[in-house]
Amino acid sequence: MDILIAVIKIILALVWFLVLTLYLTWLERKESAVIQDRIGANRANIWKFRFLGLFQPFADAIKMIFKEDFVPAFANKFLHTLAPFLSFFFVAITICAVPFGDTLRIGGRTINLQVLDLSAGLLFILAMLSLAIYGIILSGWASRNRFTLLGGMRGAAQLISYEVALGLSLIGIIMVYPSLRLQSIVQFQGGNLLGFIPKWGILLQPLGFVVFFFAALAETKRVPFDMPEGESEIIGFFTEYGGLKWGLFMMTDFMEIIIVSALLTTLFFGGWQVPWLAADGFHWPWGGQWGLPHGVVVLLQLLAFNVKIVFFCWLQILIRWTYPRFRYDQVMDLGWKLLIPLSLLNIVGTGVVMGILK
Amino acid sequence: MIKALGYFFEIIRGGLITARHFTVNMWFHTLKVLGFKPKRRGAVTIQYPEEKKELAARHRSLHRLTRREDGQPRCVSCLLCVTVCPSECISVEAAEDPDPEIQKRPARFVIDLSRCCFCGFCVEACPEDAIRMDTDRIEIAACRRPDLIYDLDRLLK
Numbered sequence: 001m002d003i004l005i006a007v008i009k010i011i012l013a014l015v016w017f018l019v020l021t022l023y024l025t026w027l028e029r030k031e032s033a034v035i036q037d038r039i040g041a042n043r044a045n046i047w048k049f050r051f052l053g054l055f056q057p058f059a060d061a062i063k064m065i066f067k068e069d070f071v072p073a074f075a076n077k078f079l080h081t082l083a084p085f086l087s088f089f090f091v092a093i094t095i096c097a098v099p100f101g102d103t104l105r106i107g108g109r110t111i112n113l114q115v116l117d118l119s120a121g122l123l124f125i126l127a128m129l130s131l132a133i134y135g136i137i138l139s140g141w142a143s144r145n146r147f148t149l150l151g152g153m154r155g156a157a158q159l160i161s162y163e164v165a166l167g168l169s170l171i172g173i174i175m176v177y178p179s180l181r182l183q184s185i186v187q188f189q190g191g192n193l194l195g196f197i198p199k200w201g202i203l204l205q206p207l208g209f210v211v212f213f214f215a216a217l218a219e220t221k222r223v224p225f226d227m228p229e230g231e232s233e234i235i236g237f238f239t240e241y242g243g244l245k246w247g248l249f250m251m252t253d254f255m256e257i258i259i260v261s262a263l264l265t266t267l268f269f270g271g272w273q274v275p276w277l278a279a280d281g282f283h284w285p286w287g288g289q290w291g292l293p294h295g296v297v298v299l300l301q302l303l304a305f306n307v308k309i310v311f312f313c314w315l316q317i318l319i320r321w322t323y324p325r326f327r328y329d330q331v332m333d334l335g336w337k338l339l340i341p342l343s344l345l346n347i348v349g350t351g352v353v354m355g356i357l358k
Numbered sequence: 359m360i361k362a363l364g365y366f367f368e369i370i371r372g373g374l375i376t377a378r379h380f381t382v383n384m385w386f387h388t389l390k391v392l393g394f395k396p397k398r399r400g401a402v403t404i405q406y407p408e409e410k411k412e413l414a415a416r417h418r419s420l421h422r423l424t425r426r427e428d429g430q431p432r433c434v435s436c437l438l439c440v441t442v443c444p445s446e447c448i449s450v451e452a453a454e455d456p457d458p459e460i461q462k463r464p465a466r467f468v469i470d471l472s473r474c475c476f477c478g479f480c481v482e483a484c485p486e487d488a489i490r491m492d493t494d495r496i497e498i499a500a501c502r503r504p505d506l507i508y509d510l511d512r513l514l515k
Contacts, residue, residue: 034383035376037402322376323369338363 009115010096017095017255022057024254024313029056031314032321060247067243072143075240079142084241084248087135091255094128097121098262099183101272101301102279105294113272113298114183121182122174125263126167129219132252133159136221136228136237139249143240151237154328155221155228161335162218162225168343169211172350173267176204186271190278196285198275201268207346209268211339216260217319218335222253224323227331261312269308272301413494418478420495421469423513424488431514432488435462439480439489447473448480467513471498471506 026041030053033040042053071077099121101113118124133155140152174180177188191199202209218225229236238249265271276282277300281292292300326334387400404411413419424432435452453465480489500506 031380035380037379037383039401039403318373318376318380322373
């Protein structure tokens, strides 16, 4: 029975992840269109039934599947094929540490709404996101093309500079919630500050949030920080890929957006916490409460988590369609000269404040 | 670092501009979906095959040959359009007209639209107002090249 529950959890989490990825492509098309006063892809239909272009991801997928699986004659065939799968796998696996909700009680059984309750879940996600760069470097190298190699090297350089800021910005968070377990981090954020403000991470760690947000944007390797791709100069590490393998790289991009949103939500915006919602219903800060059954509470928590994630996906797409690309030296300047000193400052500041309050 | 901080506010302003575009356009899209008649549309684009833009009065579209009152083409085969055509896509063959006032009529009048650049010089050169580009037909693509060669019958339609 435990194994069955685990399998169901894995399947549900993966389906959730992949469907959200699929529809993130739709969101990206539509949102960019609305920003630019257009309408966006709305022609894909099933029997003349268009429905806001919601079938567009399927049309894209079918197109990619039926394209030729091309490997350049000069490429290393095995590594060339392996690279997109590595890149995809390491991002897809991070979903298992994301807490979707609190525990669900069904038939005397307590189910943790998280695939794998790791005691070092935060480190696990960061490690896997860092490993995903291997796919990029490998694809750049295995294609035996100078530009793909340049893209891979730039990806590696960017990862090294931003991984430092990313890790350092989270040290403040770990100091405040003394835990690396994502579920306890979310549970910690359930309380209230001064009795009525939800105790979310952004209020405890505003500077940490800013640094983490920028570093995480750089991690997704999309436009303001798309050094590995660099459309206007080197096309990037997937120049020699086509069809479904290219699609895997593209999906990896979108999955990284979702994972970054999930991390932002979990660490800084209370994860599945709804303001003032406890396990037995709402406890209003002005007194009184509104009792809710267990199932409704769990549904509200799941909904809150999803709404927060979709909001951050929206924000990241907005950023991607607003800003032009940084020059390479600007990216390095921002990482080494601004974000890392700020994150160190954040650690010192957090330590001082915690020492005073103790 | 100070310079980067200075840019930071501009960056946020840029984000607010796109966010404003998004919310305003989304507001009008939502109104339209809910069945209201908003005072402007959420997008400036035209959904082309279903919705067509009105062509300007001077728009140069597909050519046509005009007729006299008795139904004969006004063209007198003076070959001015053939001479002025920069893409050399018009070819006219003259024949004798029974009316001595008119003298010539076109036996063949062929425009190869695959070469035409729609400059409108033929219309301006014509002394008889026999050729015009005011059919408002702009969807004249064809799958085969011979389909783009318009002869007298098709031009007189």
